[in-house]
Amino acid sequence: MNSIALQLNKSLEGTQAGSLLSEMGKRFFFPRGIIAQAAEASKKATKYNATAGMAFNNNQPLILSSIKNSITGLEAKDYITYAPTPGDRELRELWLEKIKIKNPSIKEIHTSLPIIVPGLTSGISNCADLFLNPGDNIVIPDLHWGNYDLILKTRKEINIHTFKFFRDGRINIQSLKETLISSAKNGKVSLLLNFPNNPTGYSPTKSEAESIAQAIKDVALMDIKILVMADDAYFGLFYEDEIYKESIFSLIANLHNNVLAVKIDGATKEDYAWGLRVGFITFAGKGLTKEHTDALEQKLMGSVRSSFSSSPKLSQNLVKKALLSLDYSRDKAEFESLMKARYLKVKEILEKRTNGKRLKELPFNSGYFMTFETTPGYNERLREELLEVGVGTIALGDTSFRIAYSSVDKSNLEDLFSIIFSVSDNLQ
Amino acid sequence: MNSIALQLNKSLEGTQAGSLLSEMGKRFFFPRGIIAQAAEASKKATKYNATAGMAFNNNQPLILSSIKNSITGLEAKDYITYAPTPGDRELRELWLEKIKIKNPSIKEIHTSLPIIVPGLTSGISNCADLFLNPGDNIVIPDLHWGNYDLILKTRKEINIHTFKFFRDGRINIQSLKETLISSAKNGKVSLLLNFPNNPTGYSPTKSEAESIAQAIKDVALMDIKILVMADDAYFGLFYEDEIYKESIFSLIANLHNNVLAVKIDGATKEDYAWGLRVGFITFAGKGLTKEHTDALEQKLMGSVRSSFSSSPKLSQNLVKKALLSLDYSRDKAEFESLMKARYLKVKEILEKRTNGKRLKELPFNSGYFMTFETTPGYNERLREELLEVGVGTIALGDTSFRIAYSSVDKSNLEDLFSIIFSVSDNLQ
Numbered sequence: 001m002n003s004i005a006l007q008l009n010k011s012l013e014g015t016q017a018g019s020l021l022s023e024m025g026k027r028f029f030f031p032r033g034i035i036a037q038a039a040e041a042s043k044k045a046t047k048y049n050a051t052a053g054m055a056f057n058n059n060q061p062l063i064l065s066s067i068k069n070s071i072t073g074l075e076a077k078d079y080i081t082y083a084p085t086p087g088d089r090e091l092r093e094l095w096l097e098k099i100k101i102k103n104p105s106i107k108e109i110h111t112s113l114p115i116i117v118p119g120l121t122s123g124i125s126n127c128a129d130l131f132l133n134p135g136d137n138i139v140i141p142d143l144h145w146g147n148y149d150l151i152l153k154t155r156k157e158i159n160i161h162t163f164k165f166f167r168d169g170r171i172n173i174q175s176l177k178e179t180l181i182s183s184a185k186n187g188k189v190s191l192l193l194n195f196p197n198n199p200t201g202y203s204p205t206k207s208e209a210e211s212i213a214q215a216i217k218d219v220a221l222m223d224i225k226i227l228v229m230a231d232d233a234y235f236g237l238f239y240e241d242e243i244y245k246e247s248i249f250s251l252i253a254n255l256h257n258n259v260l261a262v263k264i265d266g267a268t269k270e271d272y273a274w275g276l277r278v279g280f281i282t283f284a285g286k287g288l289t290k291e292h293t294d295a296l297e298q299k300l301m302g303s304v305r306s307s308f309s310s311s312p313k314l315s316q317n318l319v320k321k322a323l324l325s326l327d328y329s330r331d332k333a334e335f336e337s338l339m340k341a342r343y344l345k346v347k348e349i350l351e352k353r354t355n356g357k358r359l360k361e362l363p364f365n366s367g368y369f370m371t372f373e374t375t376p377g378y379n380e381r382l383r384e385e386l387l388e389v390g391v392g393t394i395a396l397g398d399t400s401f402r403i404a405y406s407s408v409d410k411s412n413l414e415d416l417f418s419i420i421f422s423v424s425d426n427l428q
Numbered sequence: 429m430n431s432i433a434l435q436l437n438k439s440l441e442g443t444q445a446g447s448l449l450s451e452m453g454k455r456f457f458f459p460r461g462i463i464a465q466a467a468e469a470s471k472k473a474t475k476y477n478a479t480a481g482m483a484f485n486n487n488q489p490l491i492l493s494s495i496k497n498s499i500t501g502l503e504a505k506d507y508i509t510y511a512p513t514p515g516d517r518e519l520r521e522l523w524l525e526k527i528k529i530k531n532p533s534i535k536e537i538h539t540s541l542p543i544i545v546p547g548l549t550s551g552i553s554n555c556a557d558l559f560l561n562p563g564d565n566i567v568i569p570d571l572h573w574g575n576y577d578l579i580l581k582t583r584k585e586i587n588i589h590t591f592k593f594f595r596d597g598r599i600n601i602q603s604l605k606e607t608l609i610s611s612a613k614n615g616k617v618s619l620l621l622n623f624p625n626n627p628t629g630y631s632p633t634k635s636e637a638e639s640i641a642q643a644i645k646d647v648a649l650m651d652i653k654i655l656v657m658a659d660d661a662y663f664g665l666f667y668e669d670e671i672y673k674e675s676i677f678s679l680i681a682n683l684h685n686n687v688l689a690v691k692i693d694g695a696t697k698e699d700y701a702w703g704l705r706v707g708f709i710t711f712a713g714k715g716l717t718k719e720h721t722d723a724l725e726q727k728l729m730g731s732v733r734s735s736f737s738s739s740p741k742l743s744q745n746l747v748k749k750a751l752l753s754l755d756y757s758r759d760k761a762e763f764e765s766l767m768k769a770r771y772l773k774v775k776e777i778l779e780k781r782t783n784g785k786r787l788k789e790l791p792f793n794s795g796y797f798m799t800f801e802t803t804p805g806y807n808e809r810l811r812e813e814l815l816e817v818g819v820g821t822i823a824l825g826d827t828s829f830r831i832a833y834s835s836v837d838k839s840n841l842e843d844l845f846s847i848i849f850s851v852s853d854n855l856q
Contacts, residue, residue, distance in 0.1 A: 002582065027582050033574040034822055037811065041820025048836050048844045049820040053626070053796055054702050055767065056835040062700045062763050066753035067746050072498050082702045118546050118705070121737035129583075146461040147733065154430065154455050155557075155734040198481070272490045274482050274510045275741030277546070305575065306583040309549035312740040313703030318495050325494035335490050339483065368481055383465065392469025392477040394462055407484040408476050416476045 005029035005302075011295040016260045016285055019225045020188060021299070025130040028302035035085055035305065054081055071314070073321070079314035085301050087116025087280075087311055091320040095280050098323065099263070102236065103246040106284070109253050111263075112293035114280035115300050116311045120233045123264035123279045124192070125151050126303045130296075131190065131227050131260075132158050137183040138190040139176070141165035143362070143371070145198045145231075146396060152192075159183075165197070169363050171208045177215040184224045191216070193248055194231035196238070196367030199394070199402040203366040209244035213251035220258035228252045232265035234367040237336060239343045243365055253284035260285040267319045269368070272335060276315035339368075342405045342413060346370055349417045356421020359401065368406035374399050378427075385423050391416065433457035433730075439723040444688045444713050447653045448616060449727070453558040456730035463513055463733065482509055499742070501749070507742035513729050515544025515708075515739055519748040523708050526751065527691070530664065531674040534712070537681050539691075540721035542708035543728050544739045548661045551692035551707045552620070553579050554731045558724075559618065559655050559688075560586050565611040566618040567604070569593035571790070571799070573626045573659075574824060580620075587611075593625070597791050599636045605643040612652045619644070621676055622659035624666070624795030627822070627830040631794040637672035641679035648686035656680045660693035662795040665764060667771045671793055681712035688713040695747045697796070700763060704743035767796075770833045770841060774798055777845045784849025787829065796834035802827050806855075813851050819844065 005027055012018030030036070038051040045051070055062045063076045071079060086092065095114045100107050117123050132138065134157035140148055142162040152158040163179035164172040176191075183189050193212070195203045204212060220226055230249040238245055252261035266279030283296045304310070322328055343364075350361055359372040374382065379395040386393055394402040408416055433455055440446030458464070466479040473479070483490045491504045499507060514520065523542045528535050545551050560566065562585035568576055570590040580586040591607035592600040604619075611617050621640070623631045632640060648654055658677040666673055680689035694707030711724045732738070750756055771792075778789055787800040802810065807823035814821055822830040836844055 005582075024583065027585075029582070031574060031578060033824070037822050038820070041815065044815045045818055045820025047818030047847075048840055050831045050833065050836050050844060051820040051822050052832055052835045053697070054832075054835055055700060055763065055796065057766060057837060061702075062766070064700060064750045064753075064759045065755040066750040066759075067701065067704075070500050070502060070746055070749065072500055074498060080701060080703050118736050118740065119738075121733070122735065125735045146459060147737070150459060150730065150734040154433075154457070154730065155452065157455075269481070272483060272492060273495065273508060274489075275508050275738075276495075277736070277738070277740040302578065302582065305549070306578040307550065307553045308546050308705070308736060309575070310547075310703075310705070312546065312705040312743050314742060314746075315740050318498055318742075321498065322492045322494040325492075327493040331492045331494075335483065338485060338490070368483065387469065387472045390473055390475030392466070392473025392479040394465050394479050396461070403478045404480055404482075405478065407480045407482055408478050409485060412476055416478060419475075 001027060002029050004031070008295045008298055011291055015288060015292055016225050016258050017283070017288060017292060017296055020131050020227050020260050022129065022131050022133045025299060028130065028299040030085070030298045030301040030305060074317055078317050081313065083310045083313035083316055085305050085310050086297065088313070088316045088320060091316050092116060094320060094323055096282070099282065103250045105246060105250045106253050109284060110288065110290065110293065111253065111282050111284040112297050114282040115297060115304065116316060117279045117281060117304065118277035118308060118311045119268055119279045120231060120264055120266050121147060121151065122308065123266070123281050124229065124231060125155070126300065126307065127229055127262050127264065127281060128152060128156050128158065129303050130299060132156060135159065136188070136190065137161055137185050138192060139163060139179050139183050140192045141197065143197065143200050143400065145194060148192065165200070166362060171204055171212070173208065173211045173215050176212065177218060180215070180219045180226070181222070187223060188225045190227040190229070192229045192231060194233065195248055196234040198234065198367070199369050199371045199396055199400055200362045201364035201367040201369040201371065202362070203238055203243045204248070205242045206244045209248060209251060212248060213255060216252060216259060217256050220256040224258060226259045227262065228259060229262045229264055232263060233269050235265055236270055237339055237368070238366045239340050240365040249284070254286045257287045271319060271322060273319060276318060277312055278315050278319045339406060342410045345410050345413045346405050349414060353421060356424050359424055369402050369404050372401040374401050382424055382427060385427055386420065389419060389423060391419055393420070429455060430457050432459070436723045436726055439719055443716060443720050444653050444686050445711070445716060445720060445724055448559050448655050448688050450557065450559050450561045453727060456558065456727040458513070458726045458729040458733060502745055506745050509741065511738045511741035511744055513733050513738050514725065516741070516744045516748060519744050520544060522748060522751055524710070527710065531678045533674060533678045534681050537712060538716065538718065538721065539681065539710050539712040540725050542710040543725060543732065544744060545707045545709060545732065546705035546736060546739045547696055547707045548659060548692055548694050549575060549579065550736065551694070551709050552657065552659060553583070554728065554735065555657055555690050555692065555709060556580060556584050556586065557731050558727060560584060563587065564616070564618065565589055565613050566620060567591060567607050567611050568620045569625065571625065571628050571828065573622060576620065593628070594790060599632055599640070601636065601639045601643050604640065605646060608643070608647045608654070609650070615651060616653045618655040618657070620657045620659060622661065623676055624662040626662065626795070627797050627799045627824055627828055628790045629792035629795040629797040629799065630790070631666055631671045632676070633670045634672045637676060637679055640676060641683060644680060644687060645684050648684040652686060654687045655690065656687060657690045657692055660691060661697050663693055664698055665767055665796070666794045667768050668793040682714045685715045699747060699750060701747060704746060705740055706743050706747045767834060770838045773838050773841045774833050777842060781849060784852050787852055797830050797832050800829040802829050810852055810855060813855055814848065817847060817851060819847055821848070
């Protein structure tokens with residue numbers, strides 16, 4: 001194994017992070033190669049810098065006119081050149097600052113500096129690379145984003161163990177805990193949580209969030225090391241007072257020496273920038289010092305460098321500029337109130353409905369979606385039938401039928417649901 | 429294994445592509461899930477589309493003002509929404525058209541439609557996922573981009589076997605062929621070629637290119653299946669008449685039934701758009717029909733979806749717009765002549781030099797770089813010494829010392845090399 005990798009492994013020895021590393025994770029390191037030498041030169045090579053695999057003229061990067069003419073308010077060097085492997089430093093610092101504002105209870109907790117990846121999928125995939133071996137077990141809710149299967153099972157041959165997400169309209173924490181315990185293997189288990197949950201649009205209440213954390217702690221107390229990944233894609237769109245308004249990461253970040261918390265989030269949904277591909281990975285865990293999280297960052301940079309090299313720089317700088325802009329808070333508040341109004345409208349429609357009662361809505365209180373539970377196979381038949389009348393919906397698994405009210409204007413929701421209900425009523 | 433994956437494997441049965449798939453490659457498929465259903469809805473859901481995990485209002489995506497105000501000449505829906513998993517269809521078609529213009533000898537050869545990935549590293553990494561198992565052997569030149577080691581060896585545990593790139597100032601094709609033969613395992617071997625080569629800046633002459641193809645064919649005739657990846661990052665910057673002006677992919681794309689050719693290229697260097705992260709993967713091989721390449725595209729889409737989901741859409745549309753713009757050819761010609769002038773200047777400096785003779789230049793005729801060969805360890809000492817006088821260079825391995833003349837103005841080259849030579853002469 002490479003000597004830098006060994007050194008990083010040594011730094012992590014005795015920590016939960018060190019114990020949880022996959023074989024690939026153990027091998028990862030950030031080489032002292034071209035990128036490191038170029039970084040050194042960017043500080044010291046004040047006369048001539050002949051390191052970069054880019055083309056410069058008069059200290060400016062070459063750039064096609066059409067591209068240059070499409071961008072306003074950014075210098076070419078701020079978007080056409082390579083971004084650093086871990087991402088733009090200022091954006092990473094700014095994002096961490098925002099994380100701590102949105103999650104005040106971890107204000108004083110040490111975390112790594114977020115590393116930038118091209119979207120949430122890349123965040124999950126790179127974390128799986130770092131921490132999960134083929135054949136390892138991971139626990140996720142039975143109601144989950146379909147891409148988890150492709151990332152974890154198809155790509156990485158990780159065994160997915162699902163827990164029952166709901167019981168009696170609440171998160172089934174007993175099922176979560178039992179599944180964690182029964183899935184532990186060689187003193188290790190992983191958990192991937194996603195709140196607001198896709199597809200249901202459900203986020204835990206304060207007491208549910210605390211019970212989840214307690215369940216994880218109980219398992220940790222059984223001398224089981226636990227990786228907890230918080231997929232916070234839809235973070236922030238919380239429509240009810242009772243919801244726990246921080247990421248579950250807050251309650252895990254300093255929970256127990258056996259628990260490593262990873263926050264995977266991004267501008268994708270939080271900042272309405274789906275196609276820009278700006279995601280972040282942040283580590284924390286009880287007992288982890290800066291030396292430890294630095295080692296994890298170096299390992300993750302090895303994963304980044306060996307899978308996509310660096311994230312799109314233009315996207316990073318657009319997000320940074322947006323976060324710093326005067327319009328930002330106003331825009332976000334406006335969009336959130338738009339989404340909340342739709343949520344309330346959907347709730348009202350469901351409450352008042354007189355037909356379509358075959359469709360049972362699952363609990364929802366946040367995010368972009370709501371999901372009906374159907375009899376097996378009915379969801380796909382209903383989806384196909386609705387397409388025939390020009391209405392697009394999503395059928396997931398055998399029994400989930402998802403509506404993204406995020407993409408339908410409030411004024412159309414009444415009509416949308418009335419079509420869904422009547423098509424459902426007419427479907428044998 | 430998933431039934432769609434099995435079906436794709438069946439489609440590829442009996443072809444070189446089918447034989448070359450890795451275990452992961454065999455598992456890959458593109459699920460009929462959210463993305464496929466959303467694609468269906470985008471055609472049929474003319475009334476309401478409640479599929480997308482995005483937020484729309486009045487048929488327009490929500491977008492932060494700051495981001496919107498930074499982009500000119502593109503609609504928000506063309507850059508802030510998700511790109512399709514395989515990338516923007518028009519850009520894929522346009523890129524293939526350009527490939528065929530730049531490589532006229534494959535004009536009539538069937539290839540897949542290029543799939544878009546966020547840069548060349550992602551291209552290589554995703555191809556390795558598709559075709560290489562841990563423990564497989566891959567052949568690359570001894571002089572190669574350092575990141576190959578991280579992608580192939582560190583990430584994927586593939587055994588790297590190097591051939592001697594040069595002998596007597598020419599590509600050592602005998603070493604290439606012998607290494608291919610000795611590296612074949614279970615009737616299979618892989619080869620990764622990179623022209624213009626990083627770090628040397630060397631591209632094969634017409635006769636060298638033909639000899640390379642012949643060597644590969646000779647090995648194929650021994651009933652060995654060969655995956656040939658052409659890393660064409662620096663394609664197009666050819667400064668000498670004798671150079672083979674097409675990609676080596678042209679000579680492999682229809683070479684033999686045992687050979688699968690993969691072209692990995694991108695806007696990164698070819699279109700001076702390093703930070704945008706727009707790369708492409710294209711397949712071809714003798715005997716491969718559209719049915720076969722469609723199956724490969726579906727497999728690659730599974731790899732894409734499970735590693736980064738989709739490539740940045742703004743970047744894709746900026747590249748597309750640039751390729752279609754009236755300035756494009758003029759800009760490219762201008763940049764190429766700038767680079768060629770630097771190349772000629774470097775050649776002149778080396779020819780006329782009276783000092784620094786300890787540094788032996790390796791052959792170069794193309795791309796961004798030239799490389800000196802040094803005694804072992806001297807390269808790093810020289811690099812460090814040069815940093816002290818404000819000059820940034822790259823030391824690779826034990827004996828390579830790389831100068832990116834692409835990033836130094838022609839008017840400064842004389843001074844740059846004179847500093848390098850005199851620092852070298854003064855270094856014990």
